[in-house]
Amino acid sequence: MAQSAQQAQQxxxxxxxxxxxxxxxxxxxxxxxxxxxxxxxPPEPRPILELEGEEYEDExxxxxxxxDDFFLPVYGAxxxxxxxxxxxxxxxxxxxxxxxxxxxxxxxxxDPEAGLSGMLVWHRDFLTHTLxxxxxxxxxxxACMTSPDRPAHRILPGPxxxxxTQRTGPDDADHPEVGTPGEQA
Numbered sequence: 001m002a003q004s005a006q007q008a009q010q011x012x013x014x015x016x017x018x019x020x021x022x023x024x025x026x027x028x029x030x031x032x033x034x035x036x037x038x039x040x041x042p043p044e045p046r047p048i049l050e051l052e053g054e055e056y057e058d059e060x061x062x063x064x065x066x067x068d069d070f071f072l073p074v075y076g077a078x079x080x081x082x083x084x085x086x087x088x089x090x091x092x093x094x095x096x097x098x099x100x101x102x103x104x105x106x107x108x109x110x111d112p113e114a115g116l117s118g119m120l121v122w123h124r125d126f127l128t129h130t131l132x133x134x135x136x137x138x139x140x141x142x143a144c145m146t147s148p149d150r151p152a153h154r155i156l157p158g159p160x161x162x163x164x165t166q167r168t169g170p171d172d173a174d175h176p177e178v179g180t181p182g183e184q185a
Contacts, residue, residue, distance in 0.1 A: 048100040049093060059100070060090060066103050075131065079148050083135040086144035088153045094140045102130045 048059050067089070079085045089095045108114065109122035133139060143154040 045104055047097065049097050060096065063096070063100050063103055064090060066106075067099055071099070071102075075127065079145055081146040082137050084137070084139070084141040084144055084146045085135065086141045086153055087151055088144075089141070091153070092140055092155060095134055098130050098134050102126055 048056065048063065051059055076085070077083060086092060086095070089099070105126040106122055109118040109126075111118065114121070134141060136142070140156070143152070143156050145152045
């Protein structure tokens, strides 16, 4: 009877919530404590163009620091007609999106968990392609600075909205496939 009482007391002790200050009852087995707050999970990274207000401004400031202090001095190269640049790149949404994605990949690949080849993968898979797109002669910065002696900034107009969303006139009969959803042609 005494042994049963002792076992019941041990079960009650083990079933009780562990104190946050005390040792884990599972420590002897190499297991973490079941009590206490769960470790903080870092927020999911989001593309910069999905951010708004102060959150966007803070992310753009951090991105600008990386671009100005690291990216341009190392990878900026010479500004030419074949490789334009813009001193006001933050006003080009496409450039902001590309550089932000490049920066996020940089952070991931310089992490020790990326292994010894992490930075090589970043150069090969991310940097080379991004530079080819954003600094292309006919790319998004082609109307901006092509010579450091002639700083320039101009945002080229994008394409107009789809013709599908613009058609509402009498000539719609010529295009029966265009209409509101659910209509039969």
